[in-house]
Amino acid sequence: MTAEALALKLDKCVHLRGDVFRRMISSGREEMSAAPSEEAVRQLHLRYRLTAEAAKTYFDGGFSVVVQDNYYGEALPRMLRLLQGYPVEAVVLCPSLAARIPLRDARSILDIGCGPGNSTAAVAARYPGARVLGVDSSENMVAAACAAHPEFEFRVCEAPQGLDALGGGFDIVFSNACLQWIPEHRTLLPALMRQLRPGGVLAVQIPVQQSQPMHRIIAETARREKWRTAFPAPPRAFHNLQQNEYFDVLGEMTQEFTMWEITYYHRMPSHAAMLEWYRATGMRPYLDKLNKAQQEEFERDVSAQLVQAYPAQRSGEIIFRFPRLFFTAVRPGA
DSSP states (O other), X not given: OHHXXXXXXXXXXXXXXXXXXXXXXXXXXXXXXXXXXXXXXXXXXXHHHHHHHHHHHHHHTTOEEEXXXXXXXXXXXXXXXXXXXSOOXXXXXXXXXXXXXXXXXXXXXXXXXXXXXXXXXXXXHHSTTOEEEEEESOHHHHHHHHHHOTTSEEEEOOTTTTGGGGOOOEEEEEEESOGGGSSOHHHHHHHHHTTEEEEEEEEEEEEOOTTSHHHHHHHHHHTSGGGTTTOSSOSOOOOOOOHHHHHHHHHHHOSOEEEEEEEEEEEEXXXXXXXXXXXXXXXXXXXXXXXXXXXXXXXXXXXXXXXXHSOOOTTSOEEEEEEEEEXXXXXXXX
């Protein structure tokens, strides 16, 4: 456990678990949920106050204190205010999308764009015993998922056209790094929400790479005069909306939604390694339209611009930023 490991590294330190104050309530305890009661919120804030007072008391007694708890949204600044006047450092962990789904239990889960089943297994691990259905538009991916995870059900399905045939009523509709390939998100997200039972949760992660230098370089290179014949139209379309547009779409469907963004810093040993990675991802739609000689020339044109866009660190490594947008949304009516 990260918090315990940190506490053990410090001299005279207390590992204070805020959740202990919740578990001390023997009767009348109200649990937090996607749509919590006023009493559940009141008990949560009481827990924060008790945790802060205990932490300050230990600190005044000569101890360092590692506080472990869940602080989402405005809860973190609330806790920091309770500890005002004391030296505080916040260590923020970035849990997986599955870990952030605001449901304690789930009996049925739909994974949109399951690929080879990795994401399906990840969300299923959070909810043991749930019926999990993974769908993908690729027959090859579905075959790979069936071979790797025979314990789950997988089907070939185009989203959103084929979703209604699945029956709906799911507790969770989950999609990890898939929706960027599907157009018309303003109608797609409501279609996904309709697959949920009232009170069910839509959980989505979408890469937001279109504004990153690598994608800009590839697109600008393709628009050069020498490549216009090969690329009369952009080979790759980004279907993502802007973050504020997702906010509006979600807000039209429900008042119970949360959005956040994480930028991952991938370490690349060289610019050549970065280009190698992109051959199979962002550059693939472009390279597929070129013969071998043209592919090599196009890669040289792109590579020549990477050094300035991605300067090397002192170690010679390259920082490749990979932002991802996350959101969860609860279907109203529970």
